Amino acid sequence: MALKDRLDDAILSTPPENAKRRATLEAVKAAAGGLSDAEIQSAVATLIAEREQKAGSFAAAGQTELAKAERAECDAMRAVLRAGAPQPQAAPKKAAAPKPSAAPEPPPEEHKPLFTRNQVILGLVVVVLAFVAGYFVFHRSGSTSGAANNTAIVVQPEDRTLGNPNASVVLLEYAAPTCPHCARLNETLIPKIKQEYVDTGKVLYVFRAIPLNPVDGAVEAIARKCLPADKYFQFLDLMFRNQPKWDPDGYKIDDVGGAVKQMARIMGVSPDDADRCMTDQKELDRINQVGAEAYAKYKVDHTPTLIINGVTVDDADMSWPQLKAKLDSLLSKK
Structure with a gap:
Protein backbone atom coordinates (compact mmCIF):
# COMPACT_ATOMS: atom_id res chain seq x y z
CA MET A 1 0.00 0.00 0.00
CA ALA A 85 8.64 0.31 4.97
CA PRO A 86 9.38 -3.01 3.26
CA GLN A 87 8.52 -5.89 5.59
CA PRO A 88 10.95 -8.79 6.05
CA GLN A 89 9.91 -11.92 4.22
CA ALA A 90 9.48 -15.20 6.08
CA ALA A 91 12.05 -17.85 5.28
CA PRO A 92 10.69 -20.00 2.45
CA LYS A 93 9.71 -23.54 3.29
CA LYS A 94 11.51 -26.33 1.55
CA ALA A 95 9.25 -27.34 -1.32
CA ALA A 96 8.98 -30.53 -3.31
CA ALA A 97 10.51 -30.58 -6.75
CA PRO A 98 8.17 -28.74 -9.15
CA LYS A 99 6.30 -30.63 -11.80
CA PRO A 100 7.66 -30.20 -15.30
CA SER A 101 4.59 -28.25 -16.30
CA ALA A 102 4.81 -25.78 -13.43
CA ALA A 103 5.47 -22.18 -14.42
CA PRO A 104 8.75 -20.73 -13.09
CA GLU A 105 8.53 -18.58 -9.97
CA PRO A 106 8.87 -14.85 -10.73
CA PRO A 107 11.99 -13.24 -9.25
CA PRO A 108 11.37 -11.52 -5.91
CA GLU A 109 10.58 -7.85 -6.18
CA GLU A 110 13.52 -5.67 -5.28
CA HIS A 111 12.71 -3.32 -2.41
CA LYS A 112 14.10 0.15 -2.60
CA PRO A 113 15.45 1.84 0.53
CA LEU A 114 12.85 3.69 2.55
CA PHE A 115 14.55 7.04 2.36
CA THR A 116 17.47 8.19 0.22
CA ARG A 117 18.24 11.82 -0.46
CA ASN A 118 20.97 13.85 -2.14
CA GLN A 119 21.72 17.15 -0.52
CA VAL A 120 23.04 20.28 -2.18
CA ILE A 121 25.31 22.30 0.07
CA LEU A 122 24.57 26.04 -0.11
CA GLY A 123 23.63 25.90 -3.77
CA LEU A 124 26.73 23.96 -4.79
CA VAL A 125 26.45 20.53 -6.40
CA VAL A 126 27.99 18.60 -3.53
CA VAL A 127 26.50 15.25 -2.52
CA VAL A 128 26.39 14.57 1.20
CA LEU A 129 26.86 10.82 1.50
CA ALA A 130 25.09 10.41 4.81
CA PHE A 131 22.20 12.73 5.58
CA VAL A 132 22.52 12.46 9.34
CA ALA A 133 19.33 14.27 10.22
CA GLY A 134 17.44 11.64 8.26
CA TYR A 135 19.46 8.95 10.01
CA PHE A 136 18.29 10.28 13.36
CA VAL A 137 14.69 10.49 12.20
CA PHE A 138 14.41 6.89 11.09
CA HIS A 139 16.47 5.27 13.88
CA ARG A 140 15.19 7.09 16.94
CA SER A 141 14.47 4.75 19.85
CA GLY A 142 12.79 7.15 22.26
CA SER A 143 14.06 9.99 24.43
CA THR A 144 17.56 9.59 25.70
CA SER A 145 18.03 8.48 29.26
CA GLY A 146 21.07 8.25 31.45
CA ALA A 147 20.06 4.74 32.42
CA ALA A 148 19.95 3.58 28.81
CA ASN A 149 23.52 4.26 27.77
CA ASN A 150 26.81 3.69 29.51
CA THR A 151 29.55 3.66 26.91
CA ALA A 152 32.95 5.03 27.85
CA ILE A 153 34.01 8.17 26.01
CA VAL A 154 37.09 7.57 23.92
CA VAL A 155 38.69 10.87 22.95
CA GLN A 156 39.81 10.78 19.33
CA PRO A 157 42.78 12.68 17.85
CA GLU A 158 40.40 14.71 15.67
CA ASP A 159 38.23 15.76 18.64
CA ARG A 160 38.17 19.40 19.66
CA THR A 161 38.65 19.62 23.43
CA LEU A 162 39.14 22.07 26.28
CA GLY A 163 40.66 21.39 29.68
CA ASN A 164 42.85 18.77 31.29
CA PRO A 165 43.23 15.69 29.03
CA ASN A 166 43.94 13.62 32.16
CA ALA A 167 40.82 14.75 34.02
CA SER A 168 38.84 11.97 35.69
CA VAL A 169 35.55 13.36 34.35
CA VAL A 170 34.87 13.78 30.62
CA LEU A 171 31.90 15.80 29.40
CA LEU A 172 31.00 15.27 25.75
CA GLU A 173 28.60 17.61 23.96
CA TYR A 174 26.90 16.77 20.67
CA ALA A 175 25.51 19.90 19.02
CA ALA A 176 24.73 21.48 15.65
CA PRO A 177 25.68 25.02 14.53
CA THR A 178 22.13 25.75 13.29
CA CYS A 179 20.46 24.44 16.46
CA PRO A 180 18.96 27.34 18.50
CA HIS A 181 18.87 25.27 21.70
CA CYS A 182 22.57 24.53 21.25
CA ALA A 183 23.23 28.24 20.90
CA ARG A 184 21.29 28.90 24.09
CA LEU A 185 23.23 26.20 25.94
CA ASN A 186 26.49 27.67 24.61
CA GLU A 187 25.51 31.07 25.98
CA THR A 188 24.10 30.07 29.37
CA LEU A 189 25.20 26.69 30.70
CA ILE A 190 28.48 25.78 29.00
CA PRO A 191 30.34 28.94 30.20
CA LYS A 192 29.54 28.02 33.82
CA ILE A 193 30.80 24.48 33.31
CA LYS A 194 33.97 25.79 31.68
CA GLN A 195 34.65 28.32 34.41
CA GLU A 196 34.11 26.03 37.38
CA TYR A 197 35.23 22.66 36.06
CA VAL A 198 37.09 22.86 32.75
CA ASP A 199 39.36 25.84 33.41
CA THR A 200 40.24 24.42 36.83
CA GLY A 201 41.39 21.11 35.34
CA LYS A 202 38.63 19.00 36.91
CA VAL A 203 36.74 18.14 33.69
CA LEU A 204 37.75 17.55 30.09
CA TYR A 205 35.21 19.07 27.68
CA VAL A 206 34.81 17.42 24.26
CA PHE A 207 32.70 18.94 21.48
CA ARG A 208 31.42 17.02 18.46
CA ALA A 209 29.31 18.67 15.78
CA ILE A 210 26.40 16.78 14.22
CA PRO A 211 25.19 17.97 10.80
CA LEU A 212 21.40 18.15 11.04
CA ASN A 213 21.36 19.78 7.62
CA PRO A 214 23.87 20.73 4.88
CA VAL A 215 24.56 24.14 6.42
CA ASP A 216 25.79 22.52 9.63
CA GLY A 217 28.24 20.48 7.58
CA ALA A 218 29.46 23.59 5.78
CA VAL A 219 30.04 25.52 9.01
CA GLU A 220 31.85 22.61 10.66
CA ALA A 221 34.01 22.11 7.56
CA ILE A 222 35.09 25.76 7.63
CA ALA A 223 35.89 25.49 11.34
CA ARG A 224 37.96 22.36 10.69
CA LYS A 225 39.66 23.03 7.37
CA CYS A 226 40.00 26.81 7.18
CA LEU A 227 41.02 27.62 10.75
CA PRO A 228 43.71 26.34 13.13
CA ALA A 229 42.53 24.11 15.96
CA ASP A 230 43.00 26.85 18.56
CA LYS A 231 40.44 29.02 16.71
CA TYR A 232 37.78 26.30 16.48
CA PHE A 233 35.76 27.20 19.57
CA GLN A 234 36.10 30.91 18.88
CA PHE A 235 34.52 30.43 15.45
CA LEU A 236 31.70 28.21 16.74
CA ASP A 237 30.96 30.71 19.50
CA LEU A 238 30.80 33.44 16.84
CA MET A 239 28.34 31.36 14.79
CA PHE A 240 26.16 30.46 17.77
CA ARG A 241 25.92 34.06 18.94
CA ASN A 242 25.07 35.35 15.47
CA GLN A 243 22.61 32.72 14.24
CA PRO A 244 20.07 35.35 13.06
CA LYS A 245 22.64 36.62 10.53
CA TRP A 246 23.23 33.32 8.71
CA ASP A 247 21.12 30.43 10.05
CA PRO A 248 18.21 29.40 7.74
CA ASP A 249 16.62 27.47 10.61
CA GLY A 250 14.02 29.97 11.79
CA TYR A 251 15.46 33.03 10.02
CA LYS A 252 14.84 34.38 6.54
CA ILE A 253 18.29 34.38 4.95
CA ASP A 254 18.27 35.13 1.22
CA ASP A 255 21.84 34.01 0.55
CA VAL A 256 22.84 31.44 3.16
CA GLY A 257 26.17 30.65 1.50
CA GLY A 258 27.10 34.33 1.32
CA ALA A 259 26.05 34.86 4.94
CA VAL A 260 28.15 31.93 6.16
CA LYS A 261 31.16 33.18 4.21
CA GLN A 262 30.65 36.66 5.64
CA MET A 263 30.86 35.23 9.16
CA ALA A 264 33.99 33.29 8.19
CA ARG A 265 35.52 36.52 6.85
CA ILE A 266 35.37 37.92 10.41
CA MET A 267 37.81 35.15 11.36
CA GLY A 268 40.08 36.03 8.43
CA VAL A 269 38.83 33.34 6.02
CA SER A 270 38.45 34.52 2.43
CA PRO A 271 35.27 33.60 0.45
CA ASP A 272 37.32 31.41 -1.90
CA ASP A 273 38.89 29.53 0.99
CA ALA A 274 35.48 29.15 2.63
CA ASP A 275 34.10 27.66 -0.60
CA ARG A 276 37.01 25.25 -0.79
CA CYS A 277 36.61 24.11 2.81
CA MET A 278 32.85 23.65 2.86
CA THR A 279 32.90 21.57 -0.31
CA ASP A 280 35.72 19.28 0.80
CA GLN A 281 34.06 15.89 0.31
CA LYS A 282 36.50 14.00 2.53
CA GLU A 283 35.76 16.37 5.40
CA LEU A 284 32.03 16.18 4.80
CA ASP A 285 32.20 12.40 4.94
CA ARG A 286 34.03 12.60 8.27
CA ILE A 287 31.46 15.04 9.66
CA ASN A 288 28.58 12.78 8.67
CA GLN A 289 30.33 9.81 10.25
CA VAL A 290 30.41 11.67 13.58
CA GLY A 291 26.63 11.81 13.50
CA ALA A 292 26.29 8.14 12.61
CA GLU A 293 28.61 7.14 15.47
CA ALA A 294 26.71 9.38 17.89
CA TYR A 295 23.58 7.37 17.30
CA ALA A 296 25.35 4.01 17.20
CA LYS A 297 27.15 4.54 20.52
CA TYR A 298 24.83 6.75 22.54
CA LYS A 299 21.48 6.76 20.69
CA VAL A 300 21.87 10.52 20.19
CA ASP A 301 18.78 11.60 18.26
CA HIS A 302 18.56 15.31 19.01
CA THR A 303 20.76 18.27 19.85
CA PRO A 304 22.08 19.36 22.21
CA THR A 305 22.96 16.12 24.00
CA LEU A 306 25.41 15.95 26.91
CA ILE A 307 27.22 12.78 27.95
CA ILE A 308 29.24 12.58 31.16
CA ASN A 309 31.70 9.71 31.56
CA GLY A 310 29.73 7.69 29.04
CA VAL A 311 26.28 8.26 30.57
CA THR A 312 23.78 10.33 28.59
CA VAL A 313 22.26 13.21 30.56
CA ASP A 314 18.47 13.19 30.49
CA ASP A 315 16.94 16.34 28.98
CA ALA A 316 15.14 17.04 32.23
CA ASP A 317 18.50 17.19 34.06
CA MET A 318 20.18 19.72 31.77
CA SER A 319 20.10 22.63 34.21
CA TRP A 320 22.99 24.17 36.09
CA PRO A 321 22.03 22.95 39.61
CA GLN A 322 21.49 19.37 38.41
CA LEU A 323 24.61 19.22 36.27
CA LYS A 324 26.70 20.78 39.01
CA ALA A 325 25.44 18.19 41.49
CA LYS A 326 26.21 15.39 39.02
CA LEU A 327 29.75 16.63 38.34
CA ASP A 328 30.46 17.23 42.04
CA SER A 329 29.25 13.72 42.86
CA LEU A 330 31.53 12.16 40.24
CA LEU A 331 34.52 14.23 41.33
CA SER A 332 34.01 13.35 45.00
CA LYS A 333 34.42 9.66 44.15
CA LYS A 334 37.85 10.14 42.58
Whole structure:
Protein backbone atom coordinates (compact mmCIF):
# COMPACT_ATOMS: atom_id res chain seq x y z
CA MET A 1 0.00 0.00 0.00
CA ALA A 2 1.30 3.47 -0.89
CA LEU A 3 2.21 5.85 1.91
CA LYS A 4 -0.56 8.20 0.76
CA ASP A 5 -3.16 5.51 1.38
CA ARG A 6 -1.64 4.61 4.74
CA LEU A 7 -1.65 8.28 5.67
CA ASP A 8 -5.34 8.59 4.73
CA ASP A 9 -6.13 5.47 6.75
CA ALA A 10 -4.28 6.89 9.76
CA ILE A 11 -6.26 10.14 9.53
CA LEU A 12 -9.60 8.32 9.23
CA SER A 13 -8.81 5.98 12.13
CA THR A 14 -7.80 8.80 14.49
CA PRO A 15 -10.55 9.33 17.11
CA PRO A 16 -12.29 12.73 16.84
CA GLU A 17 -11.26 13.59 20.39
CA ASN A 18 -7.58 13.30 19.45
CA ALA A 19 -7.54 16.57 17.55
CA LYS A 20 -3.79 17.08 17.96
CA ARG A 21 -2.93 13.74 16.35
CA ARG A 22 -5.30 14.40 13.46
CA ALA A 23 -3.74 17.86 12.99
CA THR A 24 -0.28 16.28 12.92
CA LEU A 25 -1.24 13.82 10.20
CA GLU A 26 -3.08 16.48 8.22
CA ALA A 27 0.06 18.64 8.41
CA VAL A 28 2.08 15.81 6.87
CA LYS A 29 -0.46 15.48 4.07
CA ALA A 30 -0.51 19.22 3.41
CA ALA A 31 3.29 19.48 3.36
CA ALA A 32 3.76 16.50 1.05
CA GLY A 33 2.55 18.25 -2.10
CA GLY A 34 2.11 15.56 -4.74
CA LEU A 35 1.79 12.85 -2.08
CA SER A 36 4.28 10.48 -3.67
CA ASP A 37 6.12 8.22 -1.22
CA ALA A 38 9.28 10.33 -1.57
CA GLU A 39 7.38 13.58 -0.96
CA ILE A 40 5.68 12.17 2.14
CA GLN A 41 9.01 10.88 3.46
CA SER A 42 10.61 14.27 2.93
CA ALA A 43 7.68 16.10 4.55
CA VAL A 44 7.75 13.78 7.56
CA ALA A 45 11.51 14.27 8.00
CA THR A 46 11.09 18.05 7.96
CA LEU A 47 8.15 18.08 10.36
CA ILE A 48 9.84 15.68 12.78
CA ALA A 49 12.93 17.88 12.86
CA GLU A 50 10.75 20.90 13.68
CA ARG A 51 8.85 19.01 16.39
CA GLU A 52 12.07 17.70 17.93
CA GLN A 53 13.36 21.27 18.13
CA LYS A 54 10.18 22.29 19.97
CA ALA A 55 10.48 19.31 22.28
CA GLY A 56 14.07 20.22 23.09
CA SER A 57 13.01 23.79 23.84
CA PHE A 58 10.27 22.64 26.18
CA ALA A 59 12.64 20.19 27.90
CA ALA A 60 15.28 22.87 28.38
CA ALA A 61 12.62 25.07 29.99
CA GLY A 62 11.59 22.26 32.35
CA GLN A 63 8.23 21.73 30.61
CA THR A 64 8.61 17.96 30.43
CA GLU A 65 4.95 17.18 29.73
CA LEU A 66 4.90 19.47 26.70
CA ALA A 67 8.18 17.94 25.52
CA LYS A 68 6.67 14.44 25.84
CA ALA A 69 3.61 15.54 23.89
CA GLU A 70 5.73 16.87 21.03
CA ARG A 71 7.77 13.67 20.89
CA ALA A 72 4.58 11.61 20.89
CA GLU A 73 3.56 13.41 17.70
CA CYS A 74 7.00 12.67 16.23
CA ASP A 75 6.46 9.00 17.01
CA ALA A 76 3.09 9.13 15.24
CA MET A 77 4.75 10.48 12.10
CA ARG A 78 7.43 7.82 12.28
CA ALA A 79 4.71 5.20 12.49
CA VAL A 80 3.42 6.35 9.10
CA LEU A 81 6.86 5.76 7.62
CA ARG A 82 7.31 2.42 9.31
CA ALA A 83 3.97 1.29 7.94
CA GLY A 84 5.24 1.90 4.43
CA ALA A 85 8.64 0.31 4.97
CA PRO A 86 9.38 -3.01 3.26
CA GLN A 87 8.52 -5.89 5.59
CA PRO A 88 10.95 -8.79 6.05
CA GLN A 89 9.91 -11.92 4.22
CA ALA A 90 9.48 -15.20 6.08
CA ALA A 91 12.05 -17.85 5.28
CA PRO A 92 10.69 -20.00 2.45
CA LYS A 93 9.71 -23.54 3.29
CA LYS A 94 11.51 -26.33 1.55
CA ALA A 95 9.25 -27.34 -1.32
CA ALA A 96 8.98 -30.53 -3.31
CA ALA A 97 10.51 -30.58 -6.75
CA PRO A 98 8.17 -28.74 -9.15
CA LYS A 99 6.30 -30.63 -11.80
CA PRO A 100 7.66 -30.20 -15.30
CA SER A 101 4.59 -28.25 -16.30
CA ALA A 102 4.81 -25.78 -13.43
CA ALA A 103 5.47 -22.18 -14.42
CA PRO A 104 8.75 -20.73 -13.09
CA GLU A 105 8.53 -18.58 -9.97
CA PRO A 106 8.87 -14.85 -10.73
CA PRO A 107 11.99 -13.24 -9.25
CA PRO A 108 11.37 -11.52 -5.91
CA GLU A 109 10.58 -7.85 -6.18
CA GLU A 110 13.52 -5.67 -5.28
CA HIS A 111 12.71 -3.32 -2.41
CA LYS A 112 14.10 0.15 -2.60
CA PRO A 113 15.45 1.84 0.53
CA LEU A 114 12.85 3.69 2.55
CA PHE A 115 14.55 7.04 2.36
CA THR A 116 17.47 8.19 0.22
CA ARG A 117 18.24 11.82 -0.46
CA ASN A 118 20.97 13.85 -2.14
CA GLN A 119 21.72 17.15 -0.52
CA VAL A 120 23.04 20.28 -2.18
CA ILE A 121 25.31 22.30 0.07
CA LEU A 122 24.57 26.04 -0.11
CA GLY A 123 23.63 25.90 -3.77
CA LEU A 124 26.73 23.96 -4.79
CA VAL A 125 26.45 20.53 -6.40
CA VAL A 126 27.99 18.60 -3.53
CA VAL A 127 26.50 15.25 -2.52
CA VAL A 128 26.39 14.57 1.20
CA LEU A 129 26.86 10.82 1.50
CA ALA A 130 25.09 10.41 4.81
CA PHE A 131 22.20 12.73 5.58
CA VAL A 132 22.52 12.46 9.34
CA ALA A 133 19.33 14.27 10.22
CA GLY A 134 17.44 11.64 8.26
CA TYR A 135 19.46 8.95 10.01
CA PHE A 136 18.29 10.28 13.36
CA VAL A 137 14.69 10.49 12.20
CA PHE A 138 14.41 6.89 11.09
CA HIS A 139 16.47 5.27 13.88
CA ARG A 140 15.19 7.09 16.94
CA SER A 141 14.47 4.75 19.85
CA GLY A 142 12.79 7.15 22.26
CA SER A 143 14.06 9.99 24.43
CA THR A 144 17.56 9.59 25.70
CA SER A 145 18.03 8.48 29.26
CA GLY A 146 21.07 8.25 31.45
CA ALA A 147 20.06 4.74 32.42
CA ALA A 148 19.95 3.58 28.81
CA ASN A 149 23.52 4.26 27.77
CA ASN A 150 26.81 3.69 29.51
CA THR A 151 29.55 3.66 26.91
CA ALA A 152 32.95 5.03 27.85
CA ILE A 153 34.01 8.17 26.01
CA VAL A 154 37.09 7.57 23.92
CA VAL A 155 38.69 10.87 22.95
CA GLN A 156 39.81 10.78 19.33
CA PRO A 157 42.78 12.68 17.85
CA GLU A 158 40.40 14.71 15.67
CA ASP A 159 38.23 15.76 18.64
CA ARG A 160 38.17 19.40 19.66
CA THR A 161 38.65 19.62 23.43
CA LEU A 162 39.14 22.07 26.28
CA GLY A 163 40.66 21.39 29.68
CA ASN A 164 42.85 18.77 31.29
CA PRO A 165 43.23 15.69 29.03
CA ASN A 166 43.94 13.62 32.16
CA ALA A 167 40.82 14.75 34.02
CA SER A 168 38.84 11.97 35.69
CA VAL A 169 35.55 13.36 34.35
CA VAL A 170 34.87 13.78 30.62
CA LEU A 171 31.90 15.80 29.40
CA LEU A 172 31.00 15.27 25.75
CA GLU A 173 28.60 17.61 23.96
CA TYR A 174 26.90 16.77 20.67
CA ALA A 175 25.51 19.90 19.02
CA ALA A 176 24.73 21.48 15.65
CA PRO A 177 25.68 25.02 14.53
CA THR A 178 22.13 25.75 13.29
CA CYS A 179 20.46 24.44 16.46
CA PRO A 180 18.96 27.34 18.50
CA HIS A 181 18.87 25.27 21.70
CA CYS A 182 22.57 24.53 21.25
CA ALA A 183 23.23 28.24 20.90
CA ARG A 184 21.29 28.90 24.09
CA LEU A 185 23.23 26.20 25.94
CA ASN A 186 26.49 27.67 24.61
CA GLU A 187 25.51 31.07 25.98
CA THR A 188 24.10 30.07 29.37
CA LEU A 189 25.20 26.69 30.70
CA ILE A 190 28.48 25.78 29.00
CA PRO A 191 30.34 28.94 30.20
CA LYS A 192 29.54 28.02 33.82
CA ILE A 193 30.80 24.48 33.31
CA LYS A 194 33.97 25.79 31.68
CA GLN A 195 34.65 28.32 34.41
CA GLU A 196 34.11 26.03 37.38
CA TYR A 197 35.23 22.66 36.06
CA VAL A 198 37.09 22.86 32.75
CA ASP A 199 39.36 25.84 33.41
CA THR A 200 40.24 24.42 36.83
CA GLY A 201 41.39 21.11 35.34
CA LYS A 202 38.63 19.00 36.91
CA VAL A 203 36.74 18.14 33.69
CA LEU A 204 37.75 17.55 30.09
CA TYR A 205 35.21 19.07 27.68
CA VAL A 206 34.81 17.42 24.26
CA PHE A 207 32.70 18.94 21.48
CA ARG A 208 31.42 17.02 18.46
CA ALA A 209 29.31 18.67 15.78
CA ILE A 210 26.40 16.78 14.22
CA PRO A 211 25.19 17.97 10.80
CA LEU A 212 21.40 18.15 11.04
CA ASN A 213 21.36 19.78 7.62
CA PRO A 214 23.87 20.73 4.88
CA VAL A 215 24.56 24.14 6.42
CA ASP A 216 25.79 22.52 9.63
CA GLY A 217 28.24 20.48 7.58
CA ALA A 218 29.46 23.59 5.78
CA VAL A 219 30.04 25.52 9.01
CA GLU A 220 31.85 22.61 10.66
CA ALA A 221 34.01 22.11 7.56
CA ILE A 222 35.09 25.76 7.63
CA ALA A 223 35.89 25.49 11.34
CA ARG A 224 37.96 22.36 10.69
CA LYS A 225 39.66 23.03 7.37
CA CYS A 226 40.00 26.81 7.18
CA LEU A 227 41.02 27.62 10.75
CA PRO A 228 43.71 26.34 13.13
CA ALA A 229 42.53 24.11 15.96
CA ASP A 230 43.00 26.85 18.56
CA LYS A 231 40.44 29.02 16.71
CA TYR A 232 37.78 26.30 16.48
CA PHE A 233 35.76 27.20 19.57
CA GLN A 234 36.10 30.91 18.88
CA PHE A 235 34.52 30.43 15.45
CA LEU A 236 31.70 28.21 16.74
CA ASP A 237 30.96 30.71 19.50
CA LEU A 238 30.80 33.44 16.84
CA MET A 239 28.34 31.36 14.79
CA PHE A 240 26.16 30.46 17.77
CA ARG A 241 25.92 34.06 18.94
CA ASN A 242 25.07 35.35 15.47
CA GLN A 243 22.61 32.72 14.24
CA PRO A 244 20.07 35.35 13.06
CA LYS A 245 22.64 36.62 10.53
CA TRP A 246 23.23 33.32 8.71
CA ASP A 247 21.12 30.43 10.05
CA PRO A 248 18.21 29.40 7.74
CA ASP A 249 16.62 27.47 10.61
CA GLY A 250 14.02 29.97 11.79
CA TYR A 251 15.46 33.03 10.02
CA LYS A 252 14.84 34.38 6.54
CA ILE A 253 18.29 34.38 4.95
CA ASP A 254 18.27 35.13 1.22
CA ASP A 255 21.84 34.01 0.55
CA VAL A 256 22.84 31.44 3.16
CA GLY A 257 26.17 30.65 1.50
CA GLY A 258 27.10 34.33 1.32
CA ALA A 259 26.05 34.86 4.94
CA VAL A 260 28.15 31.93 6.16
CA LYS A 261 31.16 33.18 4.21
CA GLN A 262 30.65 36.66 5.64
CA MET A 263 30.86 35.23 9.16
CA ALA A 264 33.99 33.29 8.19
CA ARG A 265 35.52 36.52 6.85
CA ILE A 266 35.37 37.92 10.41
CA MET A 267 37.81 35.15 11.36
CA GLY A 268 40.08 36.03 8.43
CA VAL A 269 38.83 33.34 6.02
CA SER A 270 38.45 34.52 2.43
CA PRO A 271 35.27 33.60 0.45
CA ASP A 272 37.32 31.41 -1.90
CA ASP A 273 38.89 29.53 0.99
CA ALA A 274 35.48 29.15 2.63
CA ASP A 275 34.10 27.66 -0.60
CA ARG A 276 37.01 25.25 -0.79
CA CYS A 277 36.61 24.11 2.81
CA MET A 278 32.85 23.65 2.86
CA THR A 279 32.90 21.57 -0.31
CA ASP A 280 35.72 19.28 0.80
CA GLN A 281 34.06 15.89 0.31
CA LYS A 282 36.50 14.00 2.53
CA GLU A 283 35.76 16.37 5.40
CA LEU A 284 32.03 16.18 4.80
CA ASP A 285 32.20 12.40 4.94
CA ARG A 286 34.03 12.60 8.27
CA ILE A 287 31.46 15.04 9.66
CA ASN A 288 28.58 12.78 8.67
CA GLN A 289 30.33 9.81 10.25
CA VAL A 290 30.41 11.67 13.58
CA GLY A 291 26.63 11.81 13.50
CA ALA A 292 26.29 8.14 12.61
CA GLU A 293 28.61 7.14 15.47
CA ALA A 294 26.71 9.38 17.89
CA TYR A 295 23.58 7.37 17.30
CA ALA A 296 25.35 4.01 17.20
CA LYS A 297 27.15 4.54 20.52
CA TYR A 298 24.83 6.75 22.54
CA LYS A 299 21.48 6.76 20.69
CA VAL A 300 21.87 10.52 20.19
CA ASP A 301 18.78 11.60 18.26
CA HIS A 302 18.56 15.31 19.01
CA THR A 303 20.76 18.27 19.85
CA PRO A 304 22.08 19.36 22.21
CA THR A 305 22.96 16.12 24.00
CA LEU A 306 25.41 15.95 26.91
CA ILE A 307 27.22 12.78 27.95
CA ILE A 308 29.24 12.58 31.16
CA ASN A 309 31.70 9.71 31.56
CA GLY A 310 29.73 7.69 29.04
CA VAL A 311 26.28 8.26 30.57
CA THR A 312 23.78 10.33 28.59
CA VAL A 313 22.26 13.21 30.56
CA ASP A 314 18.47 13.19 30.49
CA ASP A 315 16.94 16.34 28.98
CA ALA A 316 15.14 17.04 32.23
CA ASP A 317 18.50 17.19 34.06
CA MET A 318 20.18 19.72 31.77
CA SER A 319 20.10 22.63 34.21
CA TRP A 320 22.99 24.17 36.09
CA PRO A 321 22.03 22.95 39.61
CA GLN A 322 21.49 19.37 38.41
CA LEU A 323 24.61 19.22 36.27
CA LYS A 324 26.70 20.78 39.01
CA ALA A 325 25.44 18.19 41.49
CA LYS A 326 26.21 15.39 39.02
CA LEU A 327 29.75 16.63 38.34
CA ASP A 328 30.46 17.23 42.04
CA SER A 329 29.25 13.72 42.86
CA LEU A 330 31.53 12.16 40.24
CA LEU A 331 34.52 14.23 41.33
CA SER A 332 34.01 13.35 45.00
CA LYS A 333 34.42 9.66 44.15
CA LYS A 334 37.85 10.14 42.58
